[in-house]
Amino acid sequence: MTSDFLIELNQVTKLYGTVIGVNDFSMQLKPGAYGLLGPNGAGKSTLLNLLIGQLVPTRGTVRVLGEEPRNNMQLLKRIGFCPGFEGLYSTTTGIDWVTLLLQLQGVKAKPARERAAECLKIVGMEASMQRPIATYSRGMRQRTKLAQAIAHQPTLLILDEPFSGLDPVGRAEMTDVFQGWISRGNSLIIASHVLHEIEALTDSFLLICGGRLLASGTAAEVNELLFDTPSEIEIDCAQPYQLAGLLMRHELADSVVVEKRAHGNSRVRLQTQRAGTLCSELPKLAFEHNLDISRMKSADDSLQALFNSLLRIHRGEL
Amino acid sequence: MNSLLAIFKFEFKRILTPGRAFWWMVVAAFPVVITLLMSNYLMPRRPSIPQQHVSAEEIGMIFTVALYLLGPSIACMLGVLLTAAPTVATELEQHSWVYLATRPNGLFHLLMGKYLVAVVWSASATITGVIISIPVSQIVYKWEAVFALSGLTVLSAFAYAALYMMIGTLFHARAMVFCVAYTAGVELFLGMFPAVVNRLTVQFRLRSLLFHWTTHAETYLGPEGMKYIASNESAFLQIVWLAALTAVFLSVSLVVVQVREFTTAAESEL
Numbered sequence: 001m002t003s004d005f006l007i008e009l010n011q012v013t014k015l016y017g018t019v020i021g022v023n024d025f026s027m028q029l030k031p032g033a034y035g036l037l038g039p040n041g042a043g044k045s046t047l048l049n050l051l052i053g054q055l056v057p058t059r060g061t062v063r064v065l066g067e068e069p070r071n072n073m074q075l076l077k078r079i080g081f082c083p084g085f086e087g088l089y090s091t092t093t094g095i096d097w098v099t100l101l102l103q104l105q106g107v108k109a110k111p112a113r114e115r116a117a118e119c120l121k122i123v124g125m126e127a128s129m130q131r132p133i134a135t136y137s138r139g140m141r142q143r144t145k146l147a148q149a150i151a152h153q154p155t156l157l158i159l160d161e162p163f164s165g166l167d168p169v170g171r172a173e174m175t176d177v178f179q180g181w182i183s184r185g186n187s188l189i190i191a192s193h194v195l196h197e198i199e200a201l202t203d204s205f206l207l208i209c210g211g212r213l214l215a216s217g218t219a220a221e222v223n224e225l226l227f228d229t230p231s232e233i234e235i236d237c238a239q240p241y242q243l244a245g246l247l248m249r250h251e252l253a254d255s256v257v258v259e260k261r262a263h264g265n266s267r268v269r270l271q272t273q274r275a276g277t278l279c280s281e282l283p284k285l286a287f288e289h290n291l292d293i294s295r296m297k298s299a300d301d302s303l304q305a306l307f308n309s310l311l312r313i314h315r316g317e318l
Numbered sequence: 319m320n321s322l323l324a325i326f327k328f329e330f331k332r333i334l335t336p337g338r339a340f341w342w343m344v345v346a347a348f349p350v351v352i353t354l355l356m357s358n359y360l361m362p363r364r365p366s367i368p369q370q371h372v373s374a375e376e377i378g379m380i381f382t383v384a385l386y387l388l389g390p391s392i393a394c395m396l397g398v399l400l401t402a403a404p405t406v407a408t409e410l411e412q413h414s415w416v417y418l419a420t421r422p423n424g425l426f427h428l429l430m431g432k433y434l435v436a437v438v439w440s441a442s443a444t445i446t447g448v449i450i451s452i453p454v455s456q457i458v459y460k461w462e463a464v465f466a467l468s469g470l471t472v473l474s475a476f477a478y479a480a481l482y483m484m485i486g487t488l489f490h491a492r493a494m495v496f497c498v499a500y501t502a503g504v505e506l507f508l509g510m511f512p513a514v515v516n517r518l519t520v521q522f523r524l525r526s527l528l529f530h531w532t533t534h535a536e537t538y539l540g541p542e543g544m545k546y547i548a549s550n551e552s553a554f555l556q557i558v559w560l561a562a563l564t565a566v567f568l569s570v571s572l573v574v575v576q577v578r579e580f581t582t583a584a585e586s587e588l
Contacts, residue, residue: 052420055579071576073422081420087413091332103324104421148417 003066006031006156006187007051012060014046014211021046023211025060033182035198035205036191039311043211044191045084048160051189052081065156077105080154082145084161084191090134094125094144097133098151105152119147124173138165146174156187163197175200207310214310231275231298231309235282238292240266246285252278265294321423325431333401333439345397345443346450349388353451356384378458379532382467385455386528389448389467390474391521395501397440398479403497405432405483406490406580415580425575429487433479433568441475459532466531470524477520477560480567487571490580512546520563522549523556530556 007029014021022043038044049055050062053069053076062068067075089097098116103109120129123143133141142165149157162178163171178201182188192198198205207214237243240258247253253270260266272278275298286293409415409428418424448467457463485500486493509521516522526549549556 052416054416054419076420076422076424079420081416083413083416085413087415087417089332089412089414091335092328096328096331100324100328101417101421104321104418104424104427106320106422108320109324 003063005029005063006065007189008061008063009050010061012050012057012062014050014055015058020211021055022050022057025208025211025213027206027213027216031185031187032204033178033188033202034190035195035202036189036208037193037195037198037205038191038208039193042209044208045160046211047208048081048083048158048189048191051158052076052079077152078155080149080152080157082149082157082159082162084164086138086141086145088133088136088141088144091132093130093132094120094136094140094147095129098129098144098148101148102151107152115151116147119151120144122150122177123147124170139167139170142166143170143174146177150177150181154186156189157181159188159190161192162190163192163194171197209311214313231272233270233272233275233278234295234297235268235270235293236261236265236295237268238265238294239289240268242289243268243285243291243293244270246289246291247278250281250285252281265292321421321427322430322434325427326434329431329435330438333435338439341400342439342443345393345440346447348393348396349385349444349447349451350454352388353381353385353455356381357454357456374456375458377456381455381457382463382532383528385448385451385457385463385467386470386525389444389451390470390524393447394440394444394471394474395478395505397443398436398475399482399494399497399501401436401439402433402479403482403486403493405429405436406487406575407493410490410580419580426572429483429568429571429575433483436479436483437472437475440479441472444471444475462532466528469531470527473527473557473560474520474524477524477564477567480564480571481520484567484571484574487574510547516546517549518563520560523559523563526551526556527553527560 005028007027009025009027012022012025025043025047036044036047046055050057051064051069053064053072056070065075065078069075069079095113095116098120099109099113102112102116107115117126117129120126120143123146125140125143125147128136128140129144133144136144142162146159146162149159157178163174166174175197178188178190182201188201190198190201203218203220204216205218206216235243244253244256244258247256247268247270252274253272255271257269258266259269282293282296285291405428406415409418418428421427445468448471449464452460452463452467481500482493482497485497489496505519505521509516509519509525525547529548530553544550
């Protein structure tokens, strides 16, 4: 069965007894690279296990590359999975382990070993692949896990916290590997709770918490959701007190702080519940009162801030 | 077949450790030590001990039965218990399950590969022990005993490995406990229980084959009371029974791993 979608989840709920792992989760993703973001316990691993067919949804349907993943042999040849935990055999060498997993994909022994060596070289394990895994550092184990995930050249790579345990150099190298993977037209789903790791690879992400999808899309699209939610904004202005007064008078800010700076204009840091209105009104105010505004920026425009805001909305705090 | 062979080779390489080698030798040495003790202390060949009421053939049969109990029955059972029962549990505990489960037919190959390794490990240890024991025993028809006990060991390894793999799959969290309880309750107690229910045990079928494959089968299988100890139906039928039981045990294991959700997500997520 063919489908235009990489992943389709239709009202998927997964219960562990009476505890909800994933709650009424619906989404459709086209082929591409996606970041799956959420705090620990958000349901990321449950979702990934549903995608690889290790879990069966209590309710709803899951389709990956147009097919149901559970016990689907053909689909498993097209998916590469790198779990969040280690699970490597300590007495085995890296190359033996990757070779075995390739052979389980139906590759003959000799080509499997050659391909395993090639993949271990890609992830920077060439020098250590003949050593027992017990002697590997955490980062080396992580690289070995990645090697087994890409070895059979899957269409879709699913990675759960792939940068865990890697040093900065290792992270940069892995990021290059994944960027190369994406540039070749392959799809990638990467789960993490460290946002900048994902930002380096894709700007399409899914935010989940409590087993629910909080938001999806690019950072800009999700920012639009927060257009009129409370936010902190910084404005650098030559007339900071005049600007502060105007903002308060026009009820565009809930609180204002003026920060004197050694160089450049003073900074007005404000809290507002009407960021959208502020953005549309500010040019008019600046023009009418001849304000010299050199810079305007959301003080919390990182993905982390976005994520925090969505979580607060989800919890009913905003 | 390539995948199954790959798992078999991989798992076999993994069990070639000093610790496992030690246990292999313990399993192999077990029947040898007991046979030596029996031969030297319980039934010495010294003429000072009056043995006129017991013929050499009867003593030989006692040794044959004893070696059956020590080898195919206990040593082999213990061997597969150590190797086959924790198949699912160890993979889940060390989180290696998912790598195999996300391969086409990965779990089938995992179970069958480990099953064959368990059979080879246990059968080789037990046969070695039995073959070393026979010359030091007082068995009269030694070659007959070698073939009979080796054959029984192979059948025992296949059947018990399948049984313990099934129990280990159904109750992976307490695999060993359930395996020991089942062995004690069903195979040892019910297997010796003089009722028709014992025909459903592996022990009954192996015991029946022992009497078929060793001398004077008609002497032991003839009496009415013996029908609860061993079957007088043909040896071929006993093998068919063992093959059927093995197939059922393996099928249950394979179905369970396909149907049940084995994942560590529940622990890591919640």
